[in-house]
Amino acid sequence: MTAGIATTTPGGFLLVLAVLLPVAGIILSFATGGRHAGQITLGLTPFGSAVACAIAFRVGQSGKPVFYAIGGLPPPLGIALRADGISAVMLVATAAILTAAAFYAREKFAARDVRESRSALTFWILLQAIWAALTIIFVGSDLFNLYVALELLTFAAVPLVCIDGRPETLAAALRYLLFALFGSISYLLGVALFYGAYGTLDIPLLAQRVQPTPVVWTAAALITGGLLAKTALFPLHLWLPPAHANAPAAASAVLSGLVVKGSFFLTLRLWFYVLPALPTGQVAAALGGLGSAAVIVGGVLALRQARLKLLIAYSTVSQIGYLFLIFPLAAGAHAWSTIGWSAGLMQVLAHAFAKAAMFLSAGVLAEAVGHDQIAKLVGAARVLPLTFLTIALGGLSLMGLPPSGGFSAKWLMLQASVASGQWIWSLPILTGGLLAAGYMYRILTPALSDGEISMESAPRRYQETIAFVLVMIALALGFAPQAFFDFIEIGRPLAGEGPS
Amino acid sequence: MSLLPFLDIGLAFLVVTVACSTIITRDLFAAVVGYVAYGLLLAFVWIRLHAPDVALTEAAVGGGVTGVLLITAGKRLAAIKKAAPEAHPTTTLKLLTGALAALLACALAAAILMLPDVPPSLAPEAAAAASGPGAGLGNPITAVLISYRSFDTMLEKVVLILAVVGVWSVGADKAWGNPPAPLGRPGPYPAMVFLAQVLVPIGALIGIHVFWVGADAPGGAFQGGALLAAMWMVAMMARLGEPPRIDARWLRLALIAGPAVFLIIGLAGISIAGSFFAYPPGFAKPIILFIETFMVLSIAVALPMLVAGPPSEGNRP
């Protein structure tokens, strides 16, 4: 039945290590108290990044996914971890952005004196918990294990939203929690039906056994619905803008850049890894339709925002819509499916880095000027040149202009939509680009105009530099070689087969 | 016995009716009490489903501790301010939502009825593994939780820690380090004190017993830990003990004891038994009991802290 499933491939232990490092960090931080939590987190970031790179190296070297059966007990009774091309890429991106956010925020959440402080302990533990949860999401191969990881991610992200305690952040956090819990329970119900139908929750095993029955469609609908609520796809996007806009800058960067990508990643796992053998054409079109609506609605709402951070948050709603175009554009085993797949992954990465950079820059700006009202940012570009350069370059990627990862992603999407004859998807891609140009223009016009703006405090150079490095990575993604696109195909099943 | 089908139908009907009343009633307190009753009835349903472990957990955590959480929440909410009159939803919205909910329930019922006639199951694999990684354990659920799917359980302990951190983080900055508000009313309340003095020792013994026999019979770390947690909460409600300061060293260590021991033994597995989270053959049961002891400690401390809430600023009654 499951002939050929080994219990582990070389380097498999790295997968467990990648999860256990941040977990150990959480335990240590909680035990030693808030005074050391920051040091523990910052100290672990190089190790976490090294493990992520090592995993990517192993996957690339062997050309096959890295596999580890925990406890030496393979599925279906045991739990397995499996890192393929997209897992490795997301692990590296997570390491990079979380490290950047950690160093950006090290002053704000540093332990001030001998006594432990609330924000110091909380922030660092939550950051490490996000790292652990995302790692499991990217390498997990068991649907219930992924449920526990999703819950961990929710419990880590929600208190980050309200970490500064203002009432509007509390309301936003509560709304986020309710949407996320609704999403989790819907996901769990789908998992129950899958288990009831096939007796296993391991992704490769399920893919071998799954048939297009009503039970499977119900389960898939429930899981997808839950994940869409967590990814804030239109029309379930209402919780995102207040939550991401009111969180501290480092938290917003992680929330918009990484956390929403986690549940999106699981949607990919469901439709491209568990159910590729099923006729998914209509579902793909429906998801693409919702994505298009998100692109346009998010873009239009972003144009109307008065606050910079809210504008960036609505931009996230819009860019998340692009992600769902991967479903119609990468479906099946056609020649253009590879292009669609590359486009989707490139969009995930480019948006993660660009958005994180923009939120970090908005944080520098708000700290320096004292507010983030766009209309009052007259002449700000002159006093904060590096920050506005970062914002402008981030906007370049969001608009989809060369050279940037965003351009690469949208160009590939257009290619795939033309090659597959699905011309309709080019409409939201182009409209979204125009809308992005519109809201970037809104940000940059007052900033570049003549005028004096009063500064409350000097911007921190290291924070500006961190944001700049992130946006340069987003741009550098535009030059990704073919090897990169081959890499993210590793382990991806084609339609009609299970995962290798 | 021909009476059982009627019992089952009656039980199912009762459960749904009590749940209905929980949703429909206007008073928050009545709804929470209804929910606790519902939890206890559900425990009976679980027993009819041959799931005594789950019945214990549902009665202890799902009905009991959640009930205490919600009642405490209702009391604290009422104490802060008079509730403003709520906007009641319009009849159209009620009808629409009712239709949607009914549709979903029917779709779900249909899916359940369409589950395969020959149900797939991992029971054979679990029975087979009882001679290997689950050796010595008479309770297959404990084997699944702490041996076959131990990664899930360890992660779940981390989730509990995160919940505690999240609950604490909601407190005010200047209250950090203080203990949470007391769980009970001020002043000596003799009936409560008497109940606590009698119940807590007995309950604690039962809790330890339920944990210890959980390796071979229904029970285990979660159930035993929940009982111990309940006993601590009873003591706090009778004001025989107060919630501790949240920066107390012993509290922090007790909370992370479970996941830490799990993590260390899991990591050690690679040198001792060849794989992370593997146990050396023949030593599975003692190692599992060792891990479970610390898990019981963590659960017994975490659940009351979650109910007690964030650190409070002053002396609140």
Next chain:
Amino acid sequence: MTPSTLAGLAGAALVGLGLYGLVLHPHPLRKLLAFNLIGSGVFLVFGIVARRGAAAGLSFDPVPQAMVITGIVVAFAASALAVALILRLYSESGRVTLDPDAWTRPGPEDAK
């Protein structure tokens, strides 16, 4: 009609009831209660899957039951977090509403 089927249908009914309560009740604690109802309905579905999986000398499939135990504890932790947020929101603002527009003011002090 076996106990499993009955319990499964009861679980479906509970999910529907809970959803009704979740959407309709304006008060967040009532929403939380309804959410817990949905959760217990979902666990019942796991439970009937476990009961139907009786085989090899066991009268149940232990894997779904273990998942339910994990799920119950996680659901409680979620409820505790939600309660903490609700109580804090009420004490900070004096009202319990999830409408974020209730907080919008064109204030200058925003997150850094």
